Amino acid sequence: MKKQIIGFLNAITRRNVSSVVSNPIPTTSGIxxxxxxxxxxxxxxxxxxxxxxxxxxxxxxxxxxxxxDQCHLALTEDIEKCSSLEDVQKLDLRERIYYD
Structure with a gap:
C-alpha cells in the first residue's frame, strides 16, 4: 500500500500539470x-x-x-483583483513558504 501511494505521488509530480489561459483576462485596472x-x-x-x-x-x-495545491482558477481570480503589476508580484510566496 505504501509503495502504491509513493508511486502515485511520483506520477503526479512527473506529469505535465500546466494550465494555460485560453483567452486574455482583463483586470479592473487595465492590465x-x-x-x-x-x-x-x-x-x-x-x-x-x-x-x-x-x-x-x-x-x-x-x-x-x-x-x-494552488489551482489555476483560484490564482486567476487573485490576479483579476490586482490593480497593478506590483500587486501581482505581491502574490509571490517564495519568501513565505518554509521548507523542512
Whole structure:
C-alpha cells in the first residue's frame, strides 16, 4: 500500500500539470493576463507559475511561487483583483513558504 501511494505521488509530480489561459483576462485596472502556466509542482511544498501580463507600457513576463495545491482558477481570480503589476508580484510566496 505504501509503495502504491509513493508511486502515485511520483506520477503526479512527473506529469505535465500546466494550465494555460485560453483567452486574455482583463483586470479592473487595465492590465491583462495573457498567459498563466504552472511550470512545476513539488507535492507538499510549492508550485511555480509563469505569467505573461500586458500592461499599458508593454508585455511583462514574470513568475510566481505558490502553495503546491494552488489551482489555476483560484490564482486567476487573485490576479483579476490586482490593480497593478506590483500587486501581482505581491502574490509571490517564495519568501513565505518554509521548507523542512
Amino acid at each position: 491583462t493576463l495573457i498567459k498563466l502556466e504552472r511550470t512545476r509542482r513539488r507535492t507538499f511544498y510549492d508550485s511555480k507559475w509563469a505569467l505573461d501580463i500586458k500592461t499599458p507600457t508593454g508585455l511583462v513576463s514574470t513568475s510566481l511561487t505558490r502553495w503546491d
